[in-house]
Amino acid sequence: MTNPLKIAIRGAGVAGLWQALTLARRGHGVAIVERSVEPFVDACSPYAGAMLAPRCEEESAEAVIRELGTRGIALWQATYPDLMTHGSLVVAAPRDRSLLDRFARMTQEPTRLDGSALAALEPGLAPRFGSALYYEDEAHVNPNTALSFLLRAVQEAGVQVHFGVGDMPQGADIVIDCRGLAAKDALPTLRGVRGERILVGAPEIAIQRPVRLLHPRFPLYLVPWGNGLFMVGATAIERDDAGPVTLRSALELLSAAYVLDPAFGEAEILALGAGVRPAFPDNRPRIIPAKGYIYVNGLYRHGFLLAPVLAEMVADFLETGAADPEVFLADPAQR
Ligand SMILES: Cc1cc2nc3c(=O)[nH]c(=O)nc-3n(C[C@H](O)[C@H](O)[C@H](O)COP(=O)(O)OP(=O)(O)OC[C@H]3O[C@@H](n4cnc5c(N)ncnc54)[C@H](O)[C@@H]3O)c2cc1C
Numbered sequence: 001m002t003n004p005l006k007i008a009i010r011g012a013g014v015a016g017l018w019q020a021l022t023l024a025r026r027g028h029g030v031a032i033v034e035r036s037v038e039p040f041v042d043a044c045s046p047y048a049g050a051m052l053a054p055r056c057e058e059e060s061a062e063a064v065i066r067e068l069g070t071r072g073i074a075l076w077q078a079t080y081p082d083l084m085t086h087g088s089l090v091v092a093a094p095r096d097r098s099l100l101d102r103f104a105r106m107t108q109e110p111t112r113l114d115g116s117a118l119a120a121l122e123p124g125l126a127p128r129f130g131s132a133l134y135y136e137d138e139a140h141v142n143p144n145t146a147l148s149f150l151l152r153a154v155q156e157a158g159v160q161v162h163f164g165v166g167d168m169p170q171g172a173d174i175v176i177d178c179r180g181l182a183a184k185d186a187l188p189t190l191r192g193v194r195g196e197r198i199l200v201g202a203p204e205i206a207i208q209r210p211v212r213l214l215h216p217r218f219p220l221y222l223v224p225w226g227n228g229l230f231m232v233g234a235t236a237i238e239r240d241d242a243g244p245v246t247l248r249s250a251l252e253l254l255s256a257a258y259v260l261d262p263a264f265g266e267a268e269i270l271a272l273g274a275g276v277r278p279a280f281p282d283n284r285p286r287i288i289p290a291k292g293y294i295y296v297n298g299l300y301r302h303g304f305l306l307a308p309v310l311a312e313m314v315a316d317f318l319e320t321g322a323a324d325p326e327v328f329l330a331d332p333a334q335r
Contacts, residue, residue, distance in 0.1 A: 002319045004028050008169035009176045011035075012161060013043040014050075014143075014307045015296050016178035017150035021079075022311035024157035026319070032159060035166035035182070040147055044180055047197055047275025049223045049233055050143040050304035051210045052076060053088055055135045057302065059106040062284060064326045065302055066108070068309045073139050075308035079153075082145055084209075084226070087136040089113075089122065091129040092214040093259070099214040104133055111136060122207055124261050140210050141304065142225040176314060177295045181240060181278040187288070187297060188333045192240025192276035195233060195301075196249045200257060202267035203228030213256050220256035230267070232257045235274075236301075245272040277301060286329045287314055295331075 005028045009016045012034035024030045036042040054069025076083050090110070092100040104110050110133035119126035121134070155161060169175055177183055184190045205228070212221040223231040232253045245253075250272060257264040280286060280298040285306055288295040294317075296310050316322045 005173045005318060006171070007031075007174050007176060008033060008172035009178055010169065011178035011180060011182070012039060012151070013045040013178060013180050014048075014147065014150070014303045015180070015299055015310065017147065017154055018307040018311040019176055019178055019296060019314060020154045020159045021150060021157060022308070022315050024154060024159050026315055030154075030159045031169065031172070032154065032161045033165040033167075033169050034161065034163050037164040039151055039163065044275040044277055045147055045303060046143055047195060047273060048143045048304050049210065049221065049231055050141050050146065051088065051221070051223060052139040052141070052305045053135065053210065054305060055107050055110070055138060056088055056090065056212060057305070058108065059103050061302070064284065065306070068327070069302065069305045072305045072307075072309045073137070075312070076139065076141065079308070080141065080146060080149060082149070083139050083141055085139045086209040087134055088138040088140070088210040088212070089125070090133040090212045090214060091125060091260075094130060096214055096216065099216065100131065100133060103214060107135070110134060122209070122211070124205060124207055124263070125211065128259070138210075140223055142229075143304065146304070174318065175293050177293060177297070180297065181276055183278070183295060183297050187295060187331050189281055189331060190297060191238070191279055191281070193279050193300065194235065194237040194239045194241065194274055194276050196235040196237075196245045196253065196272070196274040197231055197233035198245070198250065198253045198269060199271040200230050200232060200264065200267040201228050201270050202230060202264055205230070205261055205263050205267070207261065211260060213260055215256075218252045218256070220253060222257055222260055229270070230257070240276050242274050242276050245274055277303075281332055284329070285310060285327060286331070287317070287327050288331055289317070289323075289328070
């Protein structure tokens with residue numbers, strides 16, 4: 001390894017935690033400063049699905065997300081024991097069959113399931129959806145469990161984590177800025193994309209894998225987090241406030257769950273909430289080096305998927321100067 005560096009990381013969301021873990025495991029001296037007094041209370045990260053779905057995301061994201069995301073899943077697999085690896089499904093009502101065909105065209109080689117193949121995977125869905133697309137190698141995590149795991153892992157790796165500290169850290173060789181949307185003060189084109197989601201408890205429902213329900217007006221998804229807990233998400237609204245969920249969004253989210261399986265009619269609503277995704281105008285993540293400082297931001301819908309990969313890239317850059325031009329991009333405002 002190269003000479004160990006003294007590194008300060010600003011922000012303990014999924015990006016900051018993966019960054020800290022990766023650098024500490026490579027032998028660097030790492031400290032995190034996090035503005036909130038309690039872990040995760042001001043972060044976008046706990047609102048995520050958190051699907052690791054590089055192939056499905058290609059429907060609306062550039063190919064680079066799929067390419068990096070495949071590596072992201074491998075890094076989670078090597079690190080996190082509770083990774084759920086059941087793949088993911090995409091379904092549409094029979095009248096919206098053209099949406100399913102379009103989704104298949106926009107993504108790479110999904111497996112097409114007929115009714116009986118779908119019944120073998122998810123018996124509860126088969127009566128309403130005669131077919132589905134299946135992306136076998138995708139995965140997901142419960143974000144709360146995964147964030148707690150990462151926080152413990154960084155502490156066990158020797159990282160000092162200071163909560164309630166929002167000021168610029170002093171005395172480090174390099175500062176890595178993982179402040180999410182708060183870095184808007186330095187990255188003027190960063191914007192917030194609000195995502196609302198609802199958590200429901202339905203212990204009698206046995207759906208195992210994330211299911212995307214295509215719909216002409218509000219495409220939504222359901223993510224099973226285990227033990228009867230489901231996340232129904234998510235809206236994508238061009239606003240950067242994390243205020244309460246609107247009635248319209250709640251209706252849309254709850255109807256999606258009900259359409260997938262009417263047994264959700266008996267589910268308990270456990271939480272409604274909104275997070276704000278940090279995004280650049282092109283929705284691509286960026287690593288932006290400056291003097292003594294590196295920004296890691298714009299993780300948009302892909303923070304869980306991409307955080308481990310960006311963390312590796314930053315570590316490689318610090319140690320060897322390697323900088324993948326797909327990700328080491330200028331802030332669009334500075335071009
Ligand atoms: C509804 C929803 C669903 C999503 N689903 C998925 C999904 O299925 N898969 C996926 O991969 N991604 C998903 N995402 C996206 C993902 O959650 C984000 O990309 C990710 O959380 C961004 O992480 P971050 O660490 O950059 O920012 P954050 O999680 O916001 O963390 C930034 C941290 O910096 C701290 N901070 C701010 N200012 C300072 C300061 N001055 N000093 C120190 N600390 C500071 C904040 O308090 C915060 O803790 C979803 C997002 C939403 C909202």
